[in-house]
Amino acid sequence: MENITLPHLLEHPLQVCLFRNVENATFLRQQLLDGNTKFEYAFLDASVLLSRKHVLAACFRAINDMLNDRLKSRNVHSEIVFSLSPNNNISESFRRFGITNESINVLAIKVGGDAAQIESHLTANVKGQPAVFSDEVLAEVCDLSRIKKIYRVDVGTKSDGEAARKEAEAFVLGSMALKGS
Amino acid sequence: MTSHPPAEGLKVHVLPAPFDPANVTLITQGAEALLYRTTFLAPSTPAALKVRPQKPWRHPTLDKRLTRQRILAEARVLVKCRKEGVPVPGVLGLDWEAGWVVMEWVEGWSVKEAVRGWEKREGARQSEQERGGYEIEGLLRRIGEAVGRLHKAGVVHGDLTTSNMMLRPLGSGGAGQAEESGAGSLEGEVVLIDFGLATQATQEEERAVDLYVLERAFGSTHPRSEGRFGVVLEAYGESYKGAKATLKRLEDVRMRGRKKNSKDYPPAVLLLTDLEGTVAPWPDECDSRTMHDREEKRRVPACLQPYQKAESYTGAGSNPYPPHAK
Secondary structure, X not given: OEEEOOOOOOOOOEEEEEEEOOXXXXXXXXXXXXXOHHHOOEEEEHHHOOOHHHHHHHHHHHHHHHHOOOOOOOOHHHHHHHHOOOOOOHHHHXXXXXXXXXXXXXEEEEEOOXXXXXXXXXXXXXXXXXEOOOHHHHHHHOOHHHHHHHHOOOOOOHHHHHHHHHHHHHHHHHHHHHOOO | OOOOOOOOOOOOOOXXXXXXXXXXXXXXXXXXXXXXXXXXXXEEEEEEEEEOOOOOOOXXXXXXXXXXHHHHHHHHHHHHHHHHOOOOOOEEEEEXXXXXXXEEOOOOEEHHHHHHHHHHHHHHOOOOOOOOOHHHHHHHHHHHHHHHHHHHOOXXXXXXXXXXXXXXXXOOOOOOHHHHHOOOOOOOEEEEOOOXXXXXXXXXXXHHHHHHHHHHHHHHHOHHHHHHOXXXXXXXXXXXXXXXXXXXXXXXXXXXXXHHHOOOOOOOOOOHHHHOOXXXXXXXHHOHHHHOOOOOOOOOOHHHOOOOOHHHOOOOOOOOOOOOOO
């Protein structure tokens, strides 16, 4: 698990943990649907995440909107999922970016909280292998055709490498930032 | 806020939350916005923070609306350019209620610095043979191509100057390479910045005016290189399908401008004083100077005359002054 402090948001550190080969996605999703307060996480489907920046931009927007009392969804964690979306449809954003019953690679994010407690709770409840939250691992697990479809942007193929990805990332971040305007 | 108190009468702008003066450095200030350098999303990622502070003299509701409109217009243009492959800084974060936008930091130096540096080096050269000036034409060419790509995307910058263009060292991202070629070098990718006045327009006229602004700005910032500006236009002309038509329109725009009588462009309209005593410039009855001597003291303007039959017009374009009624 990684502890990330975003510049300018020192009061709201993030606890981020990437899991590969998750077996109990259905269970995790059910906890969210039931509103189980012990599972207050943003569970993202890692196959639609382009890069670290992509995820962190969504976190920044969600926390900033929370600080300004502008949350469109229930809490800051669901707002992170919603922030990833280029449009205003909340349930669609959950379907696309949130955990689904078929999710294999899952990124769990919690805003604030005690690091040790979160780590033990996550490792106890998520049946998967913890992985490093890095651009390289995300590149391995991401599904470029889905990202291309969601953001309507040409992301190239895996062989196009870094440059095409960076180009796409800049546009993706821009459309996320403009959402709701 | 800052370590030392601000000067008398100078109001320190309040940064919108969550930004803290301790983490940002003021780079420059324009009429509408302040530009800071900061980091965003990761402590190692430099970013440009553009803040449009509140204007206390405006009505709060109007102020909010204008700030929102302008910051969104700029961000939309940047995102559009990024999608179309125009070299601009991308938008990383945005809050139109609070009036700030965070953009990618563009490494390097401005085209203005680069051209000035080159002019200086060129001036220091001794012989005529050494003064080729070919290096700068590569840069001018890249400027023309960058503006062409911008216009192709349907965006008009509104304030094209050499200080609103950056030269980003190639392979930037890894620091250190910039030092090697040296600040002020003519190498690097041309990146357009400051889209505060940009509009999404598809009119040929607006694109031509955009070029005209650049032409005049270039001429006054780099008078010694003004003669080479044609290279920019030449590269522009090859950059997209409608470019040639825009260049044609640019000629019209020049004629409207203040420079229309300079040696660079042939005069479009001869002044009346140039013709005094040679040829009568207008048909007699329309000449204001002779009008006073006429018997009929007050003449009714054509637009107030009762409707005339169409036949009395000699045809469009031949005579702009229709004959007056008896």
